[in-house]
Amino acid sequence: MIQSMTGFGKHTLLLPSKKITIELKSLNSKNLDLNARMPSAYREKELLMRKTIADSLVRGKIDFGLYVEMTGVETSSEINEAVVLKYMGQLKSIADGDSIKLMEMALRMPDALKVEKEDIDEAEYKKIEEVLKVALKELNTFRSEEGMVLEKDFLQRITTIKDLLEEVSQMDPGRIDTIRERLEKAVVDLKTEVDQNRFEQELIYYLEKYDITEEKVRLLNHLDYFFKTLKSADSNGKKLGFISQEIGREINTIGSKANYAPMQQIVVQMKDELEKVKEQLLNVL
Template sequence: MAQSMTGFGSALNEDFLVEIRSLNHRFIDISIKMPPSMNEHEIILRNIIKERFKRGRFDVSITFANNKTPVLKINKELAKEIYNAYRELQKEFSIGGEIGIEILTNYKDIIMEEIQEYKTENLLTAFQEALSDIETMRKREGDLLHDEMKKRVKLLMKMNDDVKKIADTEVVKWKDKFTDRLKLIIDERMIDHERIIQEAAIMADKLDISEELNRIENHLKQFLEVMNNDNSIGKKLEFILQEISREVNTIGYKSGDYAISTLVIEMKAEVEKIREQVQNIQ
């Protein structure tokens, strides 16, 4: 079943608060913000997301639970080395001035965050729970998109059938119209009906849209089949919509019938509405 790419999930335990947001993206894009002391787990967390999802942008926030304030400490050894280096520079080049605290503040490594104790198991558990939460929301949204797209696809099928019915009479209309115009110019007895039939056959070949209509019907059936798959389907649906749009444009180009042109405009509008919904499907 279709899965949306937008959602939110969170989980809290004794050590961590994990919050994850996902948005639309052509591929999979992951951003993780967490205390620097936990950076060693980033690759593992990224791989977990990639195993469970195929598309979307994921913004992950991991903080210590219960508003634990990180304990900061000064790397005095590093501060001493930096200070002495500046003093030596002053002596060697006879540079005046005072070496103040503002110089040391430019070095971020001087201030370190004391590593807090935590259980890696609690981190992974909270992370998986947050992902399950967001997956539930994405599936729920996906079900709504699935139902809405199914309605629009069935509407497109009906429009396609309506065009078929009109197209069956289009050549006859053209033949009658052409004959009526000839009657205004020459005597009816001088009209070569066999020639008119030949011209009608040539025009019928130019106006024939049966192949396009059949391809649209097949593409729509394929669209419904893909929608019912559990795997990543967004890109496949986008490709099928491109093919449908191409066939609809061809029909609009070939046909000069006002009723068909009106239906073509409506079909284009429906295809665009479906395309907007597909862009949010994994």
């Protein structure tokens, strides 16, 4: 079963003096690209939280946010006077302004407020870790639901390519006859005597160049392998991407060998379906 790399998870932890909210957003990326935002007091646990996230999500562009809202008096915030004054001085050097306005702006800057209680104990972190795992579970559920939608689309498009390949197979004998007639007519139009045996040998040579039997067999095998990989237990977007490249290679070869307008039109339809598959595969885990 495939998973999308797009997902969202959010969960909140209520403590006696604070409310901690964890948010996770995921988008597609070739590798794991994790961006973390959290108060400085929680940075000591950042590596542990990053590992927990990486173990669960594997791949994708991940935005992780840990937000703290103080609700109790025992950990009330106070102004970091030295930092605020420094901000005000820097702002005033950029543009003149009223002191009250400058202070309002300075108070919005990082570290303008300091909290009396800065350390987090192990009991609190254990609860945060539990909340993080719940948010990760929500995000993975989201990814699985999105993956089901993608899987349905892939099945439909790969089935369409398989049906078009069947049309190509049915058309192939007539295509060869048309090419043969075209070459024979070209010789007749030359109005010159030719060695019939030599002509037959040359004709067989050219018809072999236009033969697409091997390409049809390989393409069918690649399509069946795509179906099999799509139904495997693990989501493997990279592997599906490699298979789609092989599918594209065989379709292109059939198109270049076709030398027959009706077949080339079918090849264009196959390419169109495959291109849509490739676009969607970029979002598969």
